Amino acid sequence: MTPPEPPSPQPASRRIAEDLRRSIESGEIARGEKLPSERALAEQYGAARNTAREAVRLLAEQGLVTAKHGRGVFVREPQRLFRFGSDRYSIRNRETGLTPFRLEAKRQGKTARIDVVSIAREVPPHDIAERLNVPTDEQSVVHRENHYFADEEPVQIVSTYLRWDEAQDTLLMQPKTGKDGIYGRLEELGHTMTRVRDEISARMPTPEEAGILHLVPGVPILEVLHTSLDQDLKPFEVSRYVHRADQTGLLYELPVE
Secondary structure, eight states, X not given: OOOOOOOOOOOHHHHHHHHHHHHHHHTSSOTTOBOOOHHHHHHHHTOOHHHHHHHHHHHHHTTSEEEETTTEEEEOOOOOOEEEETTTTOHHHHTTTOOHHXXXXXXXXXXXXXXXXXXXXXXXXXXXXXXXXXXXXXXXXXXXXXXXXXXXXXXXXXXXXXXXXXXXXXXGGSSOOOTTHHHHHHHHTTOOOOEEEXXXXXXXXXXXXXXXHTOOTTOOEEEXXXXXXXXXXXXXXXXXXXXXXXXXXXXXXXXXX
């Protein structure tokens, strides 16, 4: 009986990438430090320049390095996470006069910016219609899309859906919705938030999301599908949060019932 063939050796590019990754994780190559050039890496490892280039690409896909135009490739520095959790809709936080994002940015000493990209009447996606209890075959929702920035760096996309029959002809159709934002206007319509339901998942970004958030290859996103429930436990607002996973953490403290 012929013995099985030994497994093929790992490609040289992967061996180089693994060696560099270990050096980064051990601190031998410091965060923020510039990697050697492709030519220098090729000479160091006795490999072709294309092999060194592929190794650097693999590190970029793992989110370990990033290229800076005209300057070279640098080890990514650890980012302080924006943390959003169960208290972000609390009365205590709302009394600060700041939205959850602006409050979190202020805590980190960053300047927040929120761009209202669009406000439109639309046919809802099926998962939104299911949670908001609206028809899927007509323009039954208002979709507000906002892009969020911290020190001019994009960090999250928020798509908020409201019932059209409630939002039409109100400030909910305007970029500036007044004191306490959309939740203040929804309270005036009879919806006081008493419970929230957050469905959290991780995935790779769509090309459009990657472009908006300026994501490097290999960085996933965290998606939070948020549903607000009022005093009658009736859903009245659904928002899809798309967060950069390399800059966002989710923190929940919940009672055990």
